[in-house]
Amino acid sequence: MSADTDSAVAPARRPRWTWLRDWPLYPAVLFLGLFFLYPTVLLLGLSVTDDADALTTQHYAHLFRSDLYVRVLGITLEVALWTTVLSLIAAYPIAYLLATVRNSTRNTLIIWVLMPFWTSFLVRTFAWMVLLGRSGAVNDLLIALGIVEFPLRMIYNFAGVMVGMVHALMPLAVLTILSVMEGIDANLSKAAATMGARPSQAFWRIYLPLSLPGVAAGGLLIFITALGFFITPALLGGRKETMIVQVIIFQIHEVLNWGFAGAISMLLLVTALLIFFLYDRLLGLSTLSGQSAPAGGRRPSAIGRLGGAAGRLFIAAMGNLCAFVGRTLERIRRPRADRPRRRVGRALVWIAGVLVLVFLAVPAFFVIPVSFTQESFLNWPPVGFSLKWYQRILGTGLWGEAALRSFVVAISSAFLAMLLGVPAAFVLVRRSFFGKAALFGFLVSPAITPHIIIAVALFFLYSRMGLVGTTTGLVLGHAVLAIPYVVVTTMAIVKGYDTHLDHAAWTLGATRVRTLWHITLPILRGGLIAAFMFAFIISFDELTIALFVTGGAFTTLPKAMWDDAILQVSPTLAAVATLLLLFMSAVILTSEFLRRRSQVK
Amino acid sequence: MSDDTGYKLRTRGVRKTYGPVVALAGADLEMREGEFLTLLGPSGSGKTTLLMAIAGLNDPDGGEIWIDGKLATYTPPHDRGLGMVFQNYALFPHMTIFENIAFPLRMRKRDAGTIRKEVARVLDIVQLPDVASRYPRELSGGQQQRIALARCFVYQPAIILMDEPLGALDKKLRDTLQREVKHLHQNLGITVLYVTHDQEEAMVMSDRICLMNDARIEQVGTPQELYFQPNSVFAADFLGESNLLPATVIESRDGEIVLQAAGGLTVHGQANAALSRGDRVRFMVRPESVKTVAAGTARNEVQGVIKEVIMSGQITKCFMELPDGSEMVSSRLTVESGTGLAPGRPVHFGWSAEHTVVLPDR
Numbered sequence: 001m002s003a004d005t006d007s008a009v010a011p012a013r014r015p016r017w018t019w020l021r022d023w024p025l026y027p028a029v030l031f032l033g034l035f036f037l038y039p040t041v042l043l044l045g046l047s048v049t050d051d052a053d054a055l056t057t058q059h060y061a062h063l064f065r066s067d068l069y070v071r072v073l074g075i076t077l078e079v080a081l082w083t084t085v086l087s088l089i090a091a092y093p094i095a096y097l098l099a100t101v102r103n104s105t106r107n108t109l110i111i112w113v114l115m116p117f118w119t120s121f122l123v124r125t126f127a128w129m130v131l132l133g134r135s136g137a138v139n140d141l142l143i144a145l146g147i148v149e150f151p152l153r154m155i156y157n158f159a160g161v162m163v164g165m166v167h168a169l170m171p172l173a174v175l176t177i178l179s180v181m182e183g184i185d186a187n188l189s190k191a192a193a194t195m196g197a198r199p200s201q202a203f204w205r206i207y208l209p210l211s212l213p214g215v216a217a218g219g220l221l222i223f224i225t226a227l228g229f230f231i232t233p234a235l236l237g238g239r240k241e242t243m244i245v246q247v248i249i250f251q252i253h254e255v256l257n258w259g260f261a262g263a264i265s266m267l268l269l270v271t272a273l274l275i276f277f278l279y280d281r282l283l284g285l286s287t288l289s290g291q292s293a294p295a296g297g298r299r300p301s302a303i304g305r306l307g308g309a310a311g312r313l314f315i316a317a318m319g320n321l322c323a324f325v326g327r328t329l330e331r332i333r334r335p336r337a338d339r340p341r342r343r344v345g346r347a348l349v350w351i352a353g354v355l356v357l358v359f360l361a362v363p364a365f366f367v368i369p370v371s372f373t374q375e376s377f378l379n380w381p382p383v384g385f386s387l388k389w390y391q392r393i394l395g396t397g398l399w400g401e402a403a404l405r406s407f408v409v410a411i412s413s414a415f416l417a418m419l420l421g422v423p424a425a426f427v428l429v430r431r432s433f434f435g436k437a438a439l440f441g442f443l444v445s446p447a448i449t450p451h452i453i454i455a456v457a458l459f460f461l462y463s464r465m466g467l468v469g470t471t472t473g474l475v476l477g478h479a480v481l482a483i484p485y486v487v488v489t490t491m492a493i494v495k496g497y498d499t500h501l502d503h504a505a506w507t508l509g510a511t512r513v514r515t516l517w518h519i520t521l522p523i524l525r526g527g528l529i530a531a532f533m534f535a536f537i538i539s540f541d542e543l544t545i546a547l548f549v550t551g552g553a554f555t556t557l558p559k560a561m562w563d564d565a566i567l568q569v570s571p572t573l574a575a576v577a578t579l580l581l582l583f584m585s586a587v588i589l590t591s592e593f594l595r596r597r598s599q600v601k
Numbered sequence: 602m603s604d605d606t607g608y609k610l611r612t613r614g615v616r617k618t619y620g621p622v623v624a625l626a627g628a629d630l631e632m633r634e635g636e637f638l639t640l641l642g643p644s645g646s647g648k649t650t651l652l653m654a655i656a657g658l659n660d661p662d663g664g665e666i667w668i669d670g671k672l673a674t675y676t677p678p679h680d681r682g683l684g685m686v687f688q689n690y691a692l693f694p695h696m697t698i699f700e701n702i703a704f705p706l707r708m709r710k711r712d713a714g715t716i717r718k719e720v721a722r723v724l725d726i727v728q729l730p731d732v733a734s735r736y737p738r739e740l741s742g743g744q745q746q747r748i749a750l751a752r753c754f755v756y757q758p759a760i761i762l763m764d765e766p767l768g769a770l771d772k773k774l775r776d777t778l779q780r781e782v783k784h785l786h787q788n789l790g791i792t793v794l795y796v797t798h799d800q801e802e803a804m805v806m807s808d809r810i811c812l813m814n815d816a817r818i819e820q821v822g823t824p825q826e827l828y829f830q831p832n833s834v835f836a837a838d839f840l841g842e843s844n845l846l847p848a849t850v851i852e853s854r855d856g857e858i859v860l861q862a863a864g865g866l867t868v869h870g871q872a873n874a875a876l877s878r879g880d881r882v883r884f885m886v887r888p889e890s891v892k893t894v895a896a897g898t899a900r901n902e903v904q905g906v907i908k909e910v911i912m913s914g915q916i917t918k919c920f921m922e923l924p925d926g927s928e929m930v931s932s933r934l935t936v937e938s939g940t941g942l943a944p945g946r947p948v949h950f951g952w953s954a955e956h957t958v959v960l961p962d963r
Contacts, residue, residue, distance in 0.1 A: 185689065190678070196680075
């Protein structure tokens with residue numbers, strides 16, 4: 001072929017098929033369109049139609065007729081807000097610690113941070129019941145030490161809900177803040193020090209402002225996630241802590257009023273969107289991707305500028321205040337030029353960090369001794385030693401069946417999510433095209449939509465398709481939830497991949513497919529395993545969707561535990577929780593082992 | 602506890618280890634006011650460790666650091682009154698250029714008026730008077746480095762430490778900024794401790810060079826001293842290009858030393874009192890001191906065959922293979938008519954005894 005024909009064909013071919021080049025993106029988009037966007041729209045439709053399919057505002061009128069639902073929304077917002085604030089305060093020091101220790105120390109510490117992620121959600125909630133109950137471990141200890149005379153009321157109230165929710169959501173904040181902190185150049189603090197800034201001044205004026213995008217992003221994620229919580233408030237809260245999701249569940253399961261449940265769901269969705277909108281106005285959604293301060297693009301709004309000015313004043317004031325305290329302390333105890341100084345600040349960070357780690361990691365282990373008790377209720381300390389609870393679990397087929405089903409569903413939905421999410425992540429990282437940010441937003445939106453909305457919407461969709469009560473339906477639903485995590489995790493590893501390796505393979509004569517198979521995927525294997533594990537655990541631990549789409553036809557492990565917990569909290573649950581803890585640890589250790597091995601290679 | 606020797610900076614036996622790795626094995630160094638001293642060495646030679654210890658950014662395991670006549674071994678960095686310029690500039694990304702330069706003044710509680718005046722003054726010095734309201738990321742690499750310098754000049758620190766400040770810039774810009782930094786040093790009379798692994802940069806800028814190798818100070822001296830009078834094989838090899846050939850001392854008489862090299866070659870070199878008959882040595886001749894000569898006309902002479910002639914712009918290099926298989930290079934200014942030498946031709950290379958530096962072979 002001559003060069004002339006070549007150049008005549010090539011330019012003509014290129015522009016026509018551009019949209020086809022991004023084909024790996026479409027299955028994921030299509031899938032979410034069908035099983036996430038479409039049912040959500042259906043739900044919206046449901047909330048504005050009556051039984052005869054005519055348009056109506058009756059459900060919304062009902063919603064605002066009394067102040068009941070607005071009040072529940074208020075409580076929900078309050079719980080979410082406090083959860084966010086407490087989580088961020090607790091997460092910041094540990095994230096700072098992780099960002100500033102040696103790599104080897106960080107890898108060890110991060111396992112403890114992620115501990116709550118690994119242990120089943122319900123297991124953790126039970127652990128807090130064991131710890132904080134009337135005759136729980138904490139009360140036991142306090143009475144033994146003579147600090148209190150009568151047991152404190154620590155659960156079935158606001159405090160219980162806070163403990164449970166902060167414990168559940170804080171790791172999210174730690175990871176988000178950490179990802180921003182890792183991007184902060186260590187030389188900046190050093191530069192500040194050489195210019196005369198004390199460590200406290202350098203922290204307040206340099207480090208803190210640069211880490212704020214992480215704090216804001218973490219706060220948003222926690223707030224939105226907290227809005228959709230119902231397990232923790234149901235098990236650790238009292239009647240006063242009823243959250244909006246519990247109302248939705250009640251409407252569907254007890255009253256069977258779909259339209260009204262749809263309206264409440266919409267109220268929740270609109271609230272979430274409103275918060276996103278406010279966040280974007282104030283801070284810009286670009287901070288969500290973990291970049292620090294916007295790159296001089298859009299001018300901040302008036303509120304943003306005012307906030308910024310107030311923030312700067314606050315930061316300067318705190319910096320000066322801490323520097324003053326530091327100077328005063330140095331007047332009492334002069335630093336000496338001839339021997340290394342003590343690093344008091346560092347020690348404080350370690351103490352705070354370790355306390356938080358203990359809070360995160362230890363509670364789950366309390367279910368283990370309780371599961372061997374002879375008594376028939378949760379008590380501390382456990383009495384005697386008996387295996388009867390384990391016998392009960394293994395005796396009835398229910399638990400084994402539920403566990404097996406959970407396992408199958410988790411494996412299947414993780415595979416499905418990988419199949420859809422990984423190609424999409426590749427395209428999102430490597431191609432640039434119009435509307436890329438919007439598509440990315442769409443692919444991760446199930447993660448920030450309250451699960452209850454997806455659950456209710458899917459239930460409604462499935463009831464038309466005949467998928468209610470099928471394993472397929474559950475797998476599809478869990479894949480919807482897992483795709484965002486797969487996409488984000490995979491994007492992170494693909495970004496770090498050196499595409500020159502691919503180019504090298506191509507020039508050496510490998511086809512694209514062979515390059516992908518022999519070069520790209522093996523190198524990315526560690527990260528892909530992590531993404532798969534993420535997806536697996538999300539499904540394995542998932543309750544909300546299971547609660548709805550199983551339609552009572554079958555049960556999964558979390559659902560079986562939930563049903564049991566609603567009736568009565570017995571040591572059976574502790575035994576299940578212990579087994580689950582063992583199983584999860586095994587899964588995590590295996591995947592960690594596989595990951596490390598693939599890194600060594 | 603005072604040090605009235607008048608040195609701006611003095612270190613005594615500063616040591617630092619990281620686990621089993623010795624990063625710095627006892628460094629003794631003095632700097633006078635207004636001096637431009639460069640720590641030069643390959644990576645891992647301990648130059649950055651020494652700089653960081655002087656800045657107070659790492660605690661040495663032992664030894665003493667005196668700044669301005671005061672002991673400061675473990676004084677926190679914010680109390681040392683030093684300035685530091687980092688390779689990646691370390692400008693605060695969330696602050697404007699004005700706020701960046703104002704930062705050290707704010708830390709010193711200067712009033713707003715002074716701060717405005719001083720910032721404007723240093724921005725003039727670095728010839729960027731109009732960037733005060735911009736953010737660092739809106740400036741080019743070279744501009745960012747100028748701002749980093751301005752941020753140091755503004756509070757007139759006792760010593761300015763520079764850790765490979767031009768390492769991230771391309772060659773042309775680096776050459777320009779080298780001269781600019783040199784001029785700023787001369788005009789402002791500041792004391793600069795500079796770190797680089799680039800021997801050319803060190804020679805261009807420094808009053809004195811402190812050559813480091815393997816966690817120790819190898820040699821301290823002016824660029825000329827280091828270039829023409831290296832006192833070790835490492836120094837001879839690291840700075841500039843050199844012919845380094847093994848030999849044995851046969852005679853050491855007044856003002857001169859006679860060596861026996863491979864292939865029965867006799868070489869006359871500069872006297873070195875530390876050497877005596879029978880010592881194994883290396884002799885060093887700079888390529889520019891080696892000329893093509895007619896047989897029997899030079900003090901030191903070798904015969905060989907031209908292997909390669911390379912023109913690299915200004916300089917043309919001729920590589921000659923000696924009878925024993927070793928190699929010698931001679932360099933000269935490029936002329937349009939060429940060297941008249943071609944590979945395969947036999948040739949005589951010659952050089953004088955005073956251009957022959959004899960070094961103990963360690």
